[in-house]
Amino acid sequence: MPESSAPIAIFTIGTQGDIRPCVALGVGLQRAGYPVRIVTSDNFEGMVRAAGLAFRPLTANFQTLLDANRDIVEQGLDMRAMARMSRQFYSEWATRWAAEGLAAAEGAGLLIGVANSTLLAKAVAEARNIPFVGAQLQPLTPSRHMPPLVLVGGRKLPPALNMAAYNVLRLLVWYVMKPAINDIVRPQLGLPTYPWYGPYFHNQQHRVLYGFSEHVVPRPADWPDTAQITGYWFLDQPEWRAPDALHAFIDAGPKPVYIGFGSMVSTDAEQFTAIVRQAVRRSGQRAVLATGWGGLEGEEGVHDEQIFFTRSAPHDWLFPRMAAAVHHGGAGTTAAAVRAGIPSVIMPFYGDQPFWARCLQREDVAPPALDRKQLSEEALANAIHSAMQEPMRRAATTLGERVRAEDGVGSALRCLQAWGYLAPIADEPAIEPLRNVG
The missing domain is CATH 3.40.50.2000 (Glycogen Phosphorylase B;)
Incomplete structure (x- = not known):
């Protein structure tokens, strides 16, 4: 040991x-x-x-x-x-x-x-x-x-x-x-x-x-x-403070929808962002758009009554203040949305993302995944509408409570x-036996 x-x-x-x-x-x-x-x-x-x-x-x-x-x-x-x-x-x-x-x-x-x-x-x-x-x-x-x-x-x-x-x-x-x-x-x-x-x-x-x-x-x-x-395994940032403009936007009306694709990038971020913005307008929801590594295009802090652009914000701070999250289905973002108790709309880019989309759909906390390459403003607006319905919101709340526990x-x-890989720390309380640990 x-x-x-x-x-x-x-x-x-x-x-x-x-x-x-x-x-x-x-x-x-x-x-x-x-x-x-x-x-x-x-x-x-x-x-x-x-x-x-x-x-x-x-x-x-x-x-x-x-x-x-x-x-x-x-x-x-x-x-x-x-x-x-x-x-x-x-x-x-x-x-x-x-x-x-x-x-x-x-x-x-x-x-x-x-x-x-x-x-x-x-x-x-x-x-x-x-x-x-x-x-x-x-x-x-x-x-x-x-x-x-x-x-x-x-x-x-x-x-x-x-x-x-x-x-x-x-x-x-x-x-x-x-x-x-x-x-x-x-x-x-x-x-x-x-x-x-x-x-x-x-x-x-x-x-x-x-x-x-x-x-x-x-x-x-x-x-x-x-x-x-x-x-x-969640890495929280409790010391993070939101810009006043973002705080004011969130507080100015009903909870917005988060839309962001984290570390994903786009070959045509301008056109992709235009479709997303039009979908938000069509949905009637308020939205925070996070540009991340370049999946979306927008200037930090630019906003109107319906849409606010930010580069990023810690999910542990932002997601509990959102009504739903539109994202790529990465493991980290999926986990953050689940813990916050909000529905997801997933648009996979690659890798494991279709898997997480199916997991959340199976738990009734997300509609079917969207095809990013065939995305239309109507399809995204309809998916957001589905995520905002009460049965899906209740399921997301229940799942969030279980994960937070x-x-x-x-x-x-x-x-x-x-498993014997770590020596006990002095004065440490005894470790309880683990289920299924060999």
Whole structure:
């Protein structure tokens, strides 16, 4: 068991919705007495340090990548195109990963690898004989009862086909990561390479923490004890203060609808924004439009009686003041809308977003997802109208209450302690046994 004074290094790459939950987990672990360092791209250094955590750099800046290649989003739901492009940029980034990973892991007592950084963190842990745990914000452990989210977006399949689909997904992920991991990282670390089919068919899989709620994704009955759903990991910003103009707009009438697409970008933000604005006018609702990384176009603070533009605002502050949220369906934004107890209207761009759209539709807290490429003002206005109806609002309120009652970070901490990865802190209360923890 690692010493409690040895740092925990959390490896994570992606957009803001990927990084924030990991920082939240790190904050919770550090508050419990375990020092934490976050290993991620330089565009999130400010967020990490503002949370009081140590930062270690990792070459993988998705913001720069998307800014320079906005057409990536246009192909986001084309799995073959995304696999081909991802394979290329991961290979380019990976030339520096082994050295950066070793530096980040120096003196660490536990490495946590999240999503696409998992195989890097696992390799560094293997090279330095450091304990390793995986973490995910989406369900990826194979199940006969739940289809893989990326391949079928949450559609039902027969049990046997579910397992076959997971095998296809494993091979697809390995196709993307193989040049980075097998051709670059593992040789640089002096490790043997994986066989042609990759590491995912091994009988001994590592333990995984899942940072989402069982009320949104029920735990499959056939998941092993090594996979634990903890609840969401939220990074709140209670010290944030809204601009006076935004405050005044929100207070000037009925709760507005939030419309924003976070870290997504658009090849024609002006036209996309025009459709969104026309839909808002047609719906009769008031709206706060968040431009984010460039999915929408508008100047900070510009507003009239019906629409207010902002670049961004913390979801923990903004969403409880909204009537509904129109968004891309990213894991982080979906979690924030669910916790706030408001309905969603989801317009997927790529990746896991169609899956989350189906999850919320199944829980009756969102209408069917919209096709972004075929978006019309009428379709968006009608979806907003559906989200504002009382049955959907009641369902969203109930789901929000259930999610707010969870303690995702605390549950993750208890899992790590019960698994023997974290030494007890002096004078710490006894850890209660966990359900299904092996």
